Amino acid sequence: MTEIADTIRPLANLLSGDELQAYAQDGIVVPDYRLAPERLAALRETLDRLLRDNPGIRPERLVSAHIEGRNAEGVRGSAEFLALAQDKGIVDRVAQLIGDDVILWGCQIFCKPGGDGLAVPWHQDGQYWPILPLATCTVWIALDDSTTDNGCLRVIPGSHRQRKLHPHRREARDDLVLNQRVLEGCIDEGSEMAIELQAGQMSMHDVYVVHGSHANRSPRRRAGVAIRYMPGTSLFDRSPQHSGASNGYLVDFSSRPLWLLRGRDRTGRNNFQLGHPTHS
Ligand SMILES: O=C(O)CCC(=O)C(=O)O
Numbered sequence: 504m505t506e507i508a509d510t511i512r513p514l515a516n517l518l519s520g521d522e523l524q525a526y527a528q529d530g531i532v533v534p535d536y537r538l539a540p541e542r543l544a545a546l547r548e549t550l551d552r553l554l555r556d557n558p559g560i561r562p563e564r565l566v567s568a569h570i571e572g573r574n575a576e577g578v579r580g581s582a583e584f585l586a587l588a589q590d591k592g593i594v595d596r597v598a599q600l601i602g603d604d605v606i607l608w609g610c611q612i613f614c615k616p617g618g619d620g621l622a623v624p625w626h627q628d629g630q631y632w633p634i635l636p637l638a639t640c641t642v643w644i645a646l647d648d649s650t651t652d653n654g655c656l657r658v659i660p661g662s663h664r665q666r667k668l669h670p671h672r673r674e675a676r677d678d679l680v681l682n683q684r685v686l687e688g689c690i691d692e693g694s695e696m697a698i699e700l701q702a703g704q705m706s707m708h709d710v711y712v713v714h715g716s717h718a719n720r721s722p723r724r725r726a727g728v729a730i731r732y733m734p735g736t737s738l739f740d741r742s743p744q745h746s747g748a749s750n751g752y753l754v755d756f757s758s759r760p761l762w763l764l765r766g767r768d769r770t771g772r773n774n775f776q777l778g779h780p781t782h783s
Pocket of ligand 1: 623655656728729
């Protein structure tokens with residue numbers, strides 16, 4: 504059994520036994536849970552406002568979209584995405600996968616405009632994240648229908664099971680969301696799985712799973728918001744070497760705010776004041 508399988512447990516009305524099994528086996532699951540239509544409509548309006556408020560930033564790179572106002576990464580975000588990240592139905596399900604101590608540490612909008620939405624190369628998130636030990640569940644929520652035509656998320660199922668990071672190479676290209684790609688030969692691209700979602704549906708994926716997405720050449724926009732949660736047994740390491748623009752866009756982990764949503768910080772070393780408005 505993998506480490507994940509050892510920590511997950513079914514709860515009534517939350518992730519079912521089959522869903523938990525799918526997450527353990529594939530590293531991703533589409534839970535039987537979706538946003539109510541009114542909530543989705545409100546979030547889509549918020550997204551439109553964010554797109555207007557951030558004209559100089561590629562819409563696939565709206566980092567820390569849950570931080571109201573202009574954040575340290577140059578993006579103007581919205582507290583409505585923070586409220587989404589705190590949604591009880593989502594956090595309850597995340598807790599089934601990573602345990603009862605849940606820390607929110609990131610939220611990024613990946614909005615691929617119709618016609619020229621950028622591709623995301625095959626990668627593992629963990630290789631550029633400052634989380635020790637490495638652990639995170641990402642909840643990727645579709646704000647538009649996300650299909651093979653408009654560049655839905657794709658994964659290599661089971662690629663998380665060894666709990667190992669593969670080597671990546673840097674690519675100096677401006678037609679990609681991220682400038683890192685897992686080395687050819689490390690993955691079996693033939694087994695890839697397209698995660699098609701209707702707007703309001705979501706997927707949950709493990710930090711080690713290899714994933715990416717194609718460019719959006721269709722006329723339909725494909726927007727999703729990726730919310731990142733780590734367990735309270737991990738430390739968010741704020742050492743300066745983790746921040747900067749080495750992924751192709753600016754991230755500032757040194758002052759990234761953390762929210763303890765549930766349980767305790769078992770490391771006793773995570774800083775929950777840094778980066779919040781009263782302590783910036
Ligand atoms: O939205 C996409 O196409 C890619 C998302 C992604 O790479 C992530 O959530 O880590």
